[in-house]
Amino acid sequence: MRRALEKRPLGRTGLVSTFVGFGALEIGRDWGLGDAGERRRPEDAEAGRVLDAVLDLGINLIDTAAAYHRSEERIGARLSGRRSEFVLATKCGEHDREPETFYDFGYAAVKRSIDESLARLRTDVLDLLQIHFGPDPRKVLDDGETVAAMKDARAEGKVRFLGASTGGEIALRCIASGDFDVLQLEYSLTNRRDEPVVRLCGERGIGVLVRGGLAYGRLTSRVIPHLEHLSGREKAVTGELLRLVGGDGRRLTALALQFLYRNPHVSSVLAGTRRIEHVKENLGLVDLDLGTGTLEEAVRISDPTPPVR
Numbered sequence: 001m002r003r004a005l006e007k008r009p010l011g012r013t014g015l016v017s018t019f020v021g022f023g024a025l026e027i028g029r030d031w032g033l034g035d036a037g038e039r040r041r042p043e044d045a046e047a048g049r050v051l052d053a054v055l056d057l058g059i060n061l062i063d064t065a066a067a068y069h070r071s072e073e074r075i076g077a078r079l080s081g082r083r084s085e086f087v088l089a090t091k092c093g094e095h096d097r098e099p100e101t102f103y104d105f106g107y108a109a110v111k112r113s114i115d116e117s118l119a120r121l122r123t124d125v126l127d128l129l130q131i132h133f134g135p136d137p138r139k140v141l142d143d144g145e146t147v148a149a150m151k152d153a154r155a156e157g158k159v160r161f162l163g164a165s166t167g168g169e170i171a172l173r174c175i176a177s178g179d180f181d182v183l184q185l186e187y188s189l190t191n192r193r194d195e196p197v198v199r200l201c202g203e204r205g206i207g208v209l210v211r212g213g214l215a216y217g218r219l220t221s222r223v224i225p226h227l228e229h230l231s232g233r234e235k236a237v238t239g240e241l242l243r244l245v246g247g248d249g250r251r252l253t254a255l256a257l258q259f260l261y262r263n264p265h266v267s268s269v270l271a272g273t274r275r276i277e278h279v280k281e282n283l284g285l286v287d288l289d290l291g292t293g294t295l296e297e298a299v300r301i302s303d304p305t306p307p308v309r
Contacts, residue, residue: 003261004286005058010267011207013161013181015087015127019261020282021061022054023211023272028064028071031272041070042274048078053276055085057283063184063209063270064121065091065132066113067101072120080122089182089209090117091132091165093146103134110149114158128182129153130163137170147179165211171197175204182207182267188215189259189302190237202265210260213269219256221249240301244294254285255298261286262295 004020025031027047030039042050051074054062062079064071072090079086092113093105104110117126129150133140140146153159163182164174171194174180183201185194187210201208214220218230218238224247230238245251260269271282 002058002283002287004257004283007060008267009207010087010128010161011181011201012205013128013207015161015207017061017087017207017209017268018059019266019268020059020257020286021063021209021268021270022059022279023270024051024062024064024071024075025068025272026274027051027074028068044074044077047074047274050274050276050279051075051078053279055079055082057279059279059283060085061087061089061209061268061270063089063211065094066096066117066120067091067094067132069096069098072117076120076122083123087127088121088123089128089130089163090121090126091130092117092150093140094132094134105131105134105140105143105146107145107149110146111153114149114153118158125157126159128161128163129159130165130182130184133164133166133170137166141170141173141177147177151179163207163209167194167197172200175200175206180206182209184209184211184270186210186212187260187266188213189219189241189256189298190215190234192302192304198263198265207267208265210266210269213260214253214256214271220253223252224249237302241298244297244301245290250281250285251288251290253282254288254290255295257282257286258288258290258295259298259302 006019007016008019010017027050030041064075092110094101094103131146150162161181164180165184167185171183183206187194187198198208260266
């Protein structure tokens with residue numbers, strides 16, 4: 001079996017997820033690198049074909065959010081008849097008002113949004129509901145209304161497990177609270193800040209979904225014409241990684257995916273795309289032979305710890 005389709009425990013939930021999951025942002029909302037055409041979401045029919053391909057290829061985790069504009073609606077329309085084939089994760093707190101979004105973490109707003117997500121997704125239960133934190137996550141946790149609404153929805157049978165899309169100090173608070181079964185963390189070869197948090201989640205039995213594992217396209221061939229637009233350490237590290245793989249964007253993506261695969265605490269990496277060919281390619285790249293020592297050198301290049309002098 002392809003390593004990309006390896007089933008990993010989603011923490012203590014009893015659920016298992018394929019190592020490569022599907023991040024459904026780009027099928028519902030304009031997003032990504034490039035000009036307006038490159039960022040534009042697909043039409044309904046193409047989005048549906050992508051979703052069918054995700055399940056047909058064996059991926060069993062789909063992560064979405066109300067804030068992804070038409071993503072939930074499209075998943076429900078296309079995949080409601082295949083609901084038993086995948087773990088469904090969505091988010092609350094950031095709400096859709098296309099072309100914008102807005103935040104409301106109050107109890108009533110969150111409870112209402114859960115029902116709206118269930119309706120759009122055409123399902124009776126969400127496997128995982130995550131907080132979609134905004135500019136003041138400390139206040140969200142301090143107020144407690146969002147978590148209370150999520151717990152009540154779980155007691156009502158509308159939600160199975162609770163999670164949060166977070167990082168840093170807020171992630172540590174979420175772990176310490178004992179309220180969360182899964183954390184979604186930003187983690188990649190060029191952003192290893194939360195590597196200790198990933199490890200702590202593994203030690204505490206908390207599932208880890210990785211967002212930004214391909215650095216939002218900056219660890220793919222899409223970065224090559226935009227490399228000069230990066231800045232600081234990210235530009236330097238990405239440039240070195242590209243040189244390591246001879247400027248080959250596919251091998252750069254393979255490095256990024258294999259770096260995440262080697263971490264046993266990662267349950268699933270959410271690889272988002274609007275193109276079927278990219279879904280297929282990502283599955284193969286986890287097994288691509290990079291040559292002896294290449295991944296180890298990439299890990300050294302990306303190490304955020306300054307060398308001891």
